Amino acid sequence: MTVLRDTWIVFKRAMLLSLQNPAWVIIGLIQPILYIVLFGPLLTQMANVPGFPPGNAWNVFVPGILVQLGIFGGAFVGFGIISEWRSGVIDRMMVTPAARSALIAGRVLRDVVVLLVQSVVLIAVAIGFGLDVPVSALLLALVLVTLLGAAFSALSYAAGLALKSEDALAPLLNTLALPIVLLSGILLPMSMAPMWLQHVSDVVPFKHMVDALRAIFQGQIWVASVGIGFGLAFVFAILCLWLGTQVFRSQTR
Amino acid sequence: MTDQISTDTIIRARGLKRTFKTRGGMVEAVKGIDLTVERGRIVGFLGPNGAGKSTTLKMLVTLLTPTEGQATVVGCDLRNDPVGVRRRIGYVAQNGTTSPEAKVGLEIVSHAELYGIPRAEARRRGEELLGAFDLDGVWTRTCGSLSGGQRRRLDIVMGLIHRPELVFLDEPSTGLDPQSRANLWSHIRGVRDRLGTTVFLTTHYMDEADSLSDNLLVIDHGKIVAEGTSADLKSRVRGDAMTLTLRSPDQMPGAVAVAQAVAGAGNVQSEGNVLRFQAPNGAMVLPGLIRDLGAAGIEPIGAEVARPTLEDVFLTLTGRSLRD
The missing domain is CATH 3.30.70.980 (YebC, transcriptional regulation domain)
Structure with missing residues (x-):
């Protein structure tokens, strides 16, 4: 399959570039660890507040941080594609016989691999602090991070390549980031929110993904919320990858 | 086929047109271009900024779909077989081809692999081309650490790695100092003389067009206004x-x-x-x-x-x- 071969070639190049300058990987890792170290202990004090889910506070907190890592680990990669476009790399690749979908898929794959490494480190730190879940739950968490990371990375590449301007991409991402963080219950579970706010958050798909992961981390796998959360993540990822490929194709129209 | 194409013709375009939608309405960037390029030549495509040079070039290299018209590039139809065109041409964009952080070797090998060339062969060809372009020893350097002239020669190496029959150079010497330009020109002549590759280059520098090209196409306001050798065109004055x-x-x-x-x-x-x-x-x-x-x-x-x-x-x- 030439698409797979081309994806692998684009992935290898992108991965080697990331490994050559791992500063960004490390910076991306420090932020979630800071959340665990500096914010997690606060949350454990809140476990008795009405509305806070029962059980280990870390099992409630870490799913949110993992979803956040998936979203924001992917969301900012669009800046990279703008600078690649500016240096002529994108046009150069477009003029090769490579499949258009491979040009984006290879880059998304690199982002997902970086994200998975970050997630494993984050989970290890969290276990040190008191996270206590079976390995199967951790594997499902990594699946969700993969889906979200792939979706946001594809979306960010699409936005970056469509806008071709850091000055336009930055405000777009900032505008989206804040409501997503606040309404998906990443930091505090939405079950603590007043009714109207819960209803607003119900339309945010990422809230359901956080809920799904929290259920899994509390030992419930065969419940509706898990199916909804993972189903949404899957559909969202497919949609974003399709959109990303369309934007790459439209570059030569 | 009623419209016989000579085997010596490498580009044949008829009525190529491109319009862009802008906020002010439709803009005709290229208003119907006919051109024929013979194999083994260096052809200069000359015109002021905004004349439609880059748009025409982008259509010929499959980066832009023509609004109207048709073209055959290295025997492949631009509309029906863009992948065939891509396999047979090299393209060096005005703003370069490489990432400044990437090592030269990584860019060359990954680019060659996209044409299906195995790694070892890509490395062998890459080192050989770098040598031919006076770029020995840059394999492990980052592209951004090269001088302007070196980086431009690397761009041409990238464009030639799959041994295309035809290479497009978009404003090759823009931003180079006079010495680097003269040096680049001799390398571009070498592409034709040593490799037998047809070169199609755009420029808005008269001296570049004059000194490099066997044939000139002059474009203005989206139309070809003159065609011929530099001496032909000068005799028209x-x-x-x-x-x-x-x-x-x-x-x-x-x-x-x-x-x-x-x-x-x-x-x-x-x-x-x-x-x-x-x-x-x-x-x-x-x-x-x-x-x-x-x-x-x-x-x-x-x-x-x-x-x-x-x-x-x-x-x-x-x-x-x-x-x-």
């Missing part, structure tokens, strides 16, 4: 530019009369004590001109004959300077 400086402006009326009497003279203009006009074969006209002026009691203190440049050609063809 009425003649050489003659400039005479007189001792005093008082002598001007007499001098103008003498100039107008020269066979084929045109465009006689005077300004202060400087007289300018055009005449064919200026170098042969000059001695007789000075003799006639002397007979009229006028003694010029300076005389100059200038061969027409492509700049003059462009001015004659389009009525405007290339710098406008």
Whole structure:
């Protein structure tokens, strides 16, 4: 399959570039660890507040941080594609016989691999602090991070390549980031929110993904919320990858 | 096929058009271009900024779909077989081909792999091409650490790694210092002479087009306005530019009369004590001109004959300077 071969070639190049300058990987890792170290202990004090889910506070907190890592680990990669476009790399690749979908898929794959490494480190730190879940739950968490990371990375590449301007991409991402963080219950579970706010958050798909992961981390796998959360993540990822490929194709129209 | 294409023709375009939608309405960037490029030539595509050069080039390399018209590039139809075109051409964009953080070797090998060339072969070809372009020893350096001229030569190496029959260079020498430009030109000639690759290059520099190209296409306002060798095009300008400086402006009326009497003279203009006009074969006209002026009691203190440049050609063809 030439698409797979081309994806692998684009992935290898992108991965080697990331490994050559791992500063960004490390910076991306420090932020979630800071959340665990500096914010997690606060949350454990809140476990008795009405509305806070029962059980280990870390099992409630870490799913949110993992979803956040998936979203924001992917969301900012669009800046990279703008600078690649500016240096002529994108046009150069477009003029090769490579499949258009491979040009984006290879880059998304690199982002997902970086994200998975970050997630494993984050989970290890969290276990040190008191996270206590079976390995199967951790594997499902990594699946969700993969889906979200792939979706946001594809979306960010699409936005970056469509806008071709850091000055336009930055405000777009900032505008989206804040409501997503606040309404998906990443930091505090939405079950603590007043009714109207819960209803607003119900339309945010990422809230359901956080809920799904929290259920899994509390030992419930065969419940509706898990199916909804993972189903949404899957559909969202497919949609974003399709959109990303369309934007790459439209570059030569 | 009724429309027989010679085997020596590498690009044949008919009626290529491209319109862009903008907020102000539809803009016709390219208004119907016919062009034919023969194998083994260096063809210069010359025109001012905004004339439609890059748009035409992007259509020919499959980066933009033509709104109308058709073209065959290295035997493949632009519309029906863009992948076939991509396999057979190299393209070096104006803004480069490499990431500044990437190592030279990584860019070369990954680029070659996209054409299905195995890694070992890519490395062998890459080292060989780098050597041919005086870039030995840069394999493990980052592309951003190369000088402007080196980086530009690396771009051409990238464009040639899959041994295309035809390579497109978009404004190859823009931003280079004069020495690097001259050096780049000799390398571009080498691409044709040593590799037998046809080169299609765009430029808005007259000297570049003049010194490099076997054939020239002049584009203005989205249409081809002239085609031919540089000598052909220069012969279309009425003649050489003659400039005479007189001792005093008082002598001007007499001098103008003498100039107008020269066979084929045109465009006689005077300004202060400087007289300018055009005449064919200026170098042969000059001695007789000075003799006639002397007979009229006028003694010029300076005389100059200038061969027409492509700049003059462009001015004659389009009525405007290339710098406008």
